[in-house]
Amino acid sequence: MKKNKIMWNRAIFIVLYGVAILAYFIVGLFQWQCTKSLQAKPLTLEDFTLVSSLLVENEPNAFVSTDPDPQLVYTQEQPFRVGRFTFSATSNKPGGEMVLYYTQEQDYLTSGFSEKNKIWAKQLPNGTWYFDLEGKEVTAIRLDPDTVGGVVWQVNKIELNAAKSFGAYFAPTGISILAVLLGPLLVGAIVLYIKQMVQTFLQGKKVEMVQSS
Amino acid sequence: MIALILGLFSILAVSLFLAKIKKCSLSGMPLVAICIAIIWFSIFGMLNLLVMGGVLWYIACLASLAWCIFTEKKQLLVRITPAFILFSVASLFFIVLFAVTQPMFSQWDEFTFWGAACKIVKDTNQLYTVAQSNLIARSYQPGLIVFSYMMQFFGSSFMEYGVFAAFAILYLASFAAASTLWAKTKAGTILVFSVFCAFPFLFTGYQAGVANFSYMNCMADTALACLFGGILCFYFSSKEKTGKSLAMTGILLAALTNVKDIGLALAGIAWFIIFCDIVFCEYKNVMFCKLRKWKACIVYGFYSLVCIFIPFFAWSKYVLIVTQQDRSNLGSGGSGGMSQMEMLITGMKALFRIQPDAVFDDRAAKMVQGFFGKYDGQITPNFQLWLFGSAFRMLLFILVVLAAAWVLSNKPLRKQILVFTITSLVGVLAFGIFLTFTYTYVFKGGESETLKDYARYTMPYWFGWLMIALVLLGKAALQRGEESKQILGIGTPLIAKSGVLVVGVFILAIVLMRTNWQASVLNVSPSFYTERISVQQVVLKAKDSGMDPDDRVYIISQGDNATRFYMFSYELADEKVVPLYKAPTEENDWRVEGVFPDGTTAASLVPAGEEGGYKESAVCTAEDLVAYLKAVGATHILLDVSDGYIQKEFSPLFFDELEGWGEDGQYEGGNRYYEIVWQGDTATFMPVYVSV
Numbered sequence: 001m002k003k004n005k006i007m008w009n010r011a012i013f014i015v016l017y018g019v020a021i022l023a024y025f026i027v028g029l030f031q032w033q034c035t036k037s038l039q040a041k042p043l044t045l046e047d048f049t050l051v052s053s054l055l056v057e058n059e060p061n062a063f064v065s066t067d068p069d070p071q072l073v074y075t076q077e078q079p080f081r082v083g084r085f086t087f088s089a090t091s092n093k094p095g096g097e098m099v100l101y102y103t104q105e106q107d108y109l110t111s112g113f114s115e116k117n118k119i120w121a122k123q124l125p126n127g128t129w130y131f132d133l134e135g136k137e138v139t140a141i142r143l144d145p146d147t148v149g150g151v152v153w154q155v156n157k158i159e160l161n162a163a164k165s166f167g168a169y170f171a172p173t174g175i176s177i178l179a180v181l182l183g184p185l186l187v188g189a190i191v192l193y194i195k196q197m198v199q200t201f202l203q204g205k206k207v208e209m210v211q212s213s
Numbered sequence: 214m215i216a217l218i219l220g221l222f223s224i225l226a227v228s229l230f231l232a233k234i235k236k237c238s239l240s241g242m243p244l245v246a247i248c249i250a251i252i253w254f255s256i257f258g259m260l261n262l263l264v265m266g267g268v269l270w271y272i273a274c275l276a277s278l279a280w281c282i283f284t285e286k287k288q289l290l291v292r293i294t295p296a297f298i299l300f301s302v303a304s305l306f307f308i309v310l311f312a313v314t315q316p317m318f319s320q321w322d323e324f325t326f327w328g329a330a331c332k333i334v335k336d337t338n339q340l341y342t343v344a345q346s347n348l349i350a351r352s353y354q355p356g357l358i359v360f361s362y363m364m365q366f367f368g369s370s371f372m373e374y375g376v377f378a379a380f381a382i383l384y385l386a387s388f389a390a391a392s393t394l395w396a397k398t399k400a401g402t403i404l405v406f407s408v409f410c411a412f413p414f415l416f417t418g419y420q421a422g423v424a425n426f427s428y429m430n431c432m433a434d435t436a437l438a439c440l441f442g443g444i445l446c447f448y449f450s451s452k453e454k455t456g457k458s459l460a461m462t463g464i465l466l467a468a469l470t471n472v473k474d475i476g477l478a479l480a481g482i483a484w485f486i487i488f489c490d491i492v493f494c495e496y497k498n499v500m501f502c503k504l505r506k507w508k509a510c511i512v513y514g515f516y517s518l519v520c521i522f523i524p525f526f527a528w529s530k531y532v533l534i535v536t537q538q539d540r541s542n543l544g545s546g547g548s549g550g551m552s553q554m555e556m557l558i559t560g561m562k563a564l565f566r567i568q569p570d571a572v573f574d575d576r577a578a579k580m581v582q583g584f585f586g587k588y589d590g591q592i593t594p595n596f597q598l599w600l601f602g603s604a605f606r607m608l609l610f611i612l613v614v615l616a617a618a619w620v621l622s623n624k625p626l627r628k629q630i631l632v633f634t635i636t637s638l639v640g641v642l643a644f645g646i647f648l649t650f651t652y653t654y655v656f657k658g659g660e661s662e663t664l665k666d667y668a669r670y671t672m673p674y675w676f677g678w679l680m681i682a683l684v685l686l687g688k689a690a691l692q693r694g695e696e697s698k699q700i701l702g703i704g705t706p707l708i709a710k711s712g713v714l715v716v717g718v719f720i721l722a723i724v725l726m727r728t729n730w731q732a733s734v735l736n737v738s739p740s741f742y743t744e745r746i747s748v749q750q751v752v753l754k755a756k757d758s759g760m761d762p763d764d765r766v767y768i769i770s771q772g773d774n775a776t777r778f779y780m781f782s783y784e785l786a787d788e789k790v791v792p793l794y795k796a797p798t799e800e801n802d803w804r805v806e807g808v809f810p811d812g813t814t815a816a817s818l819v820p821a822g823e824e825g826g827y828k829e830s831a832v833c834t835a836e837d838l839v840a841y842l843k844a845v846g847a848t849h850i851l852l853d854v855s856d857g858y859i860q861k862e863f864s865p866l867f868f869d870e871l872e873g874w875g876e877d878g879q880y881e882g883g884n885r886y887y888e889i890v891w892q893g894d895t896a897t898f899m900p901v902y903v904s905v
Binding site: 115119174200 | 310314398399404422703707710714731732734737739741743744746879880
């Protein structure tokens with residue numbers, strides 16, 4: 001009986017871990033599927049609406065943030081899909097956090113960008129900043145390049161839907177690794193915990209029935 | 214990374230050894246092992262024998278592990294509890310995560326003391342009290358610093374992320390100690406341990422879109438919280454209140470006192486809670502030093518008080534001897550402070566209206582508002598204790614858990630829960646009063662008025678308190694069936710078990726949903742560290758142009774609050790960074806005394822009439838600076854950030870007249886590193902080039 005119990009318990013965890021690992025790869029494949037058809041689209045500063053920032057005169061591809069909340073807003077006439085957004089630029093002084101907001105609202109001009117839809121920048125080995133939106137359909141994206149103000153940015157290249165290698169879709173991140181390691185463990189533990197409670201309850205009832213008969 | 218793993222192994226070895234000789238549950242032993250390490254290395258640090266302390270520690274750990282294996286062999290495996298395994302696995306996870314993601318220090322406090330101290334101790338193998346540095350405070354207790362040293366002992370050089378890993382392991386050890394009761398159920402241990410691991414995220418005020426630095430900051434607050442909670446969870450989880458477990462609480466209290474000033478207050482409150490529990494609830498069963506009942510209570514009470522006060526006074530005495538600085542001088546950088554005793558007495562007088570103090574009344578009123586999450590009538594982020602808001606809500610939450618535990622317990626346990634509720638309520642009041650004293654007499658200016666970092670400083674008590682409440686609910690859940698009652702036909706332990714599940718899932722759910730995972734320990738963005746990286750680049754340039762280890766460097770970095778200065782101080786810890794200029798005052802004239810002893814800094818040099826506030830700027834002319842540099846023995850200048858005033862007033866001092874720097878101080882490719890060449894009392898700053 002006990003051996004059976006241990007086998008069942010182990011089976012729960014094996015199944016959950018199997019599901020988690022499978023889900024990890026399925027999510028990667030799904031994201032690849034969503035973005036592989038997207039064409040890489042180079043952008044220039046003229047494609048953006050600059051808020052709290054100004055283009056630098058006589059210098060192509062340079063802008064300066066005029067207060068600590070500069071924003072570069074990009075939109076198209078129709079909602080569009082974004083894969084990996086890259087921003088290759090250098091600044092004359094450290095700018096602090098670089099984030100990308102996105103919105104799926106039609107009326108983002110009035111409703112603004114939600115703090116919940118915010119991605120922090122990662123960096124490629126060559127120094128290019130990037131944000132992965134994994135093929136989300138958005139109405140607008142907003143790049144906040146710095147949180148300092150007075151920073152002069154020299155832009156090399158901005159690209160919508162930059163190329164991303166197949167392997168990169170399965171690259172582990174802290175979040176995904178912890179989810180795969182801890183998720184099944186926790187779910188399995190809760191399932192077993194409830195199972196043990198139910199068993200204790202039923203045993204208690206059995207004892208009562210025996211006692212009363 | 215190997216160093217960290219070896220450090221972890223040493224903790225596991227000591228844990229196994231302790232479990233064997235004390236015959237108690239292995240789950241609580243990593244916490245005891247870490248506390249022993251803290252005390253061990255603090256003592257060796259004070260004797261200035263850190264390296265020897267490290268060697269002896271690791272030899273002792275190896276020996277104890279070998280002894281355990283040879284005497285018990287297979288039986289050793291029986292001792293292993295689920296919590297112990299979770300502790301080991303989770304610790305390894307954090308070590309690997311940090312080694313891969315390599316988070317860095319980013320907060321002011323990490324550069325002014327906490328992180329910089331860890332680096333200095335590792336680099337010089339001496340305590341920061343004696344090593345040359347620009348730390349803003351030399352007198353903080355060394356507990357966490359030496360623990361980080363122990364974990365990195367075998368590292369060839371200091372690793373920033375190693376500090377985060379060490380701290381995480383400390384948190385995990387106390388979570389394991391708090392999961393001791395569930396040793397027989399793997400499922401229960403996993404659930405409870407995971408809930409505790411989520412606590413640092415739980416105790417962050419909810420702010421969408423703000424980066425979350427839980428588990429990757431090396432300020433002492435979470436460590437204090439985990440030690441405070443861990444001690445009481447350890448006490449309440451031990452089955453018999455006898456010599457072995459009680460003696461170990463002494464070690465835990467000593468380590469807590471040795472973490473930060475406020476560790477003393479927390480240790481005192483923990484002592485009070487434990488002592489009351491022994492006297493009121495364990496009176497019949499307690500046994501200490503082969504004594505029973507009231508004799509045992511008195512001896513234990515005395516023993517544990519000694520464990521608290523000896524480390525505190527030993528450290529104070531040590532700092533006095535070593536730095537010739539009266540450690541009893543409090544004040545965040547301000548002189549004219551008072552000793553802790555004076556603060557307590559003055560504060561008590563203000564509290565009981567013997568000698569009313571308007572400042573105290575104001576801060577006390579603000580503390581009360583802050584308890585409800587408000588400042589000036591408005592809900593303010595500074596006062597949001599946890600994801601659901603104010604401390605008041607947390608109080609309600611804890612009381613509900615305790616009430617549920619009380620209802621579902623049998624008589625002896627009910628008494629214990631009642632006594633605990635009363636003593637912990639007294640504790641939270643005492644802690645709040647202590648903090649009010651701190652805000653009134655230790656903090657100055659704006660930091661005092663706005664109750665700066667209120668949530669961070671109050672957090673340790675609430676964090677620990679919730680841990681203990683959950684442990685008590687767990688005690689109710691794990692009562693033996695025969696002793697329990699029934700409600701609606703269901704045994705109360707079962708109801709309590711479902712209560713644990715409900716609370717646990719609730720906490721995990723809100724942490725999952727409300728934490729900003731996009732910018733957290735699991736998703737580190739390089740853009741957190743742009744300031745750091747730019748400082749590192751300037752340092753690299755200076756080193757490339759020929760910086761020597763013997764140089765004493767004065768940093769000119771205009772326009773900030775000394776953040777960059779402390780980052781430079783941190784990066785150049787091997788070289789000597791000279792304290793920033795501060796205009797002499799009546800109390801503090803560097804011309805007479807040498808250098809400012811209190812370590813305060815003024816970041817920007819400004820013309821007369823433009824003095825800024827505390828710490829920001831100091832009036833300084835070219836003559837002032839040259840005289841100061843001579844007095845302080847600086848040999849080089851590092852020009853980090855210039856501005857119009859520097860260009861105008863100071864460019865005559867520079868041999869190249871600051872060519873390559875714009876009128877307003879913009880960097881246009883000019884030199885950064887200059888040597889100070891003296892001609893009598895005047896100086897010229899010559900650019901340093903590497904001779905090819």
